[in-house]
Amino acid sequence: MTEPVSMQPIGFIESVFKEKNGTPRQANICKNSTARLTLLKTIFTNPNHALEGLNEFSHVWLIFVFHKNNGKFHAKVAPPRLNGRRVGVLGTRSPHRPNPIGLSLAKLDKIDGDTLYLSMIDLLDGTPVVDVKPYIPQYDRPQPNEGPADRKSVV
Numbered sequence: 001m002t003e004p005v006s007m008q009p010i011g012f013i014e015s016v017f018k019e020k021n022g023t024p025r026q027a028n029i030c031k032n033s034t035a036r037l038t039l040l041k042t043i044f045t046n047p048n049h050a051l052e053g054l055n056e057f058s059h060v061w062l063i064f065v066f067h068k069n070n071g072k073f074h075a076k077v078a079p080p081r082l083n084g085r086r087v088g089v090l091g092t093r094s095p096h097r098p099n100p101i102g103l104s105l106a107k108l109d110k111i112d113g114d115t116l117y118l119s120m121i122d123l124l125d126g127t128p129v130v131d132v133k134p135y136i137p138q139y140d141r142p143q144p145n146e147g148p149a150d151r152k153s154v155v
Helices: 047-051
Strands: 011-015 034-039 059-065 101-112 115-119 128-134
Touching: 034 047, 059 115
Parallel strands: none
Antiparallel strands: 011 034, 011 128, 034 115, 059 101, 059 128, 101 115
16 A cells, blocks of 8 residues: 655645636636745745746746645546536546646746746636646647657647
8 A cells, every 4th residue: 555645835826816616727718817826935944946947937837736626526527628528537637636636837927036926827816836847848848740640639
């Protein structure tokens, strides 16, 4: 049996979205939405050191917890984009998952001290963020023709 995994938030999103209802499902739907992420000093005694070099990137990946979920999930779900067709939860971006973690791409507008200023955000106010990683296009954006020919190309 494996040991449980424990994580602590490094900060909490301060967002324009206060309720689940009305929050975009994907960040590119609401390009002008903004948020802040201030790193907790209980995690980093000197947050500036942790953020050094991040300002060289235009976008960041935010790894977060779906903190408003009720803890229930199903193996099959019907995502809105499939018009009622049910598929396995791991083949979707459903927030209702065995481990309620999410991944969101945000535009990094600036860093001021221990705070990241973000736009193109799709996260609720108060969302716990467990990690931030730079978006690196040559690694994070698959090229067409990578992978088996029978799969859909990602562009």
